[in-house]
Amino acid sequence: MKNVDKSVLKNYRGRFPFKLATTSYIYPDEIAPNVARLAPYFEEIELVLFESRSQDNIQVKRLIELSSLHRVGFNVHLPIDISLGDASEKIRRNGISVVKNLIEQTLCLNPSLYTLHLEFINPPNPSLLKGGKGEFMQDPDIEGWRRRLVQCLKEIMDDGIESKRISVENLEYPFEWIEDIVKDFGFSICLDIGHILIHGYDLQHYLKKYLPGTSIIHLYGIQNGTDHLEIGKLSNPVLRTILSCLHHYHGIVSIEVFSIDALKSSLTILEEEWIEN
DSSP states (O other), rough: OTTTTTTTTTTTTTSSSSSSESSSOSSSSOHHHHHHGGGOOOOOOEOOSGGGGGGOOOOOOHHHHHHHOOOOTEEEESSSSSSTTOOOOOHHHHHHHHHHHHHHEEEEEESSSEEEEEOSOOOOOOGGGGGGGBSSSSOOSHHHHHHHHHHHHHHHEEEEHOOEEEEOOOOOSGGGGGGHHHHTTEEEEEEEEEHHHHTTTTTTHHHHHHGGGEEEEEEEEEEETTEEEEEGGGOOOHHHHHHHHHHHHHHHEEEEESSSHHHHHHHHHHHHHHHHH
């Protein structure tokens, strides 16, 4: 227990209708030491495996011990340096292999979710949208990309992972491009608030349309094109819009920041604004 950082946080478990989480990279250290310091205060820790090579440094046995000791759960953010829709078969095969290997390695942790990026290489600028509803004036090869995604996802799901444990994150392109794929596979949604805002999409539209199917929310602030900042960087109207929706949300909210200062500030603001709302 001496690794617990009592000077940093207080117990936020059970204080909100949702499960509160944060990332496994709050301190500049490996995953397990981060979990050891953060686990007493949160219901889940988001294990950030953003790089394919992170599969070599998970320390699963230690994480099992920490989960049992602190009664903390995990969700896994799968690597973002893969592309399951790429035109290159070699790149797609590598992506399938990475995802399968990481799921196999971490299933013993019984994570609630695996968050997956379905990258579209060089997506058109959202300013080119017709009417803001997912149809571009200059049409890239969306259908070819979608077909490749579906084939790769079928191979990944052949290993027997429950579809409800896959959460697909909204990225630079309109989520309308893949919402039918997500539905057909029975996946849930990872609603990344920063991605909605920084790419110029309609926050209220996304919340109204996709929150019912959302299993995890990534919450953080943005400013001048920089993301993953403390949530105090969100404007008051935006923050209040989000919090009003969260009063009726029972999934996971992960404060997706990567420093202790940003985490402390975000938690303070969340608590203060929650009382006011």
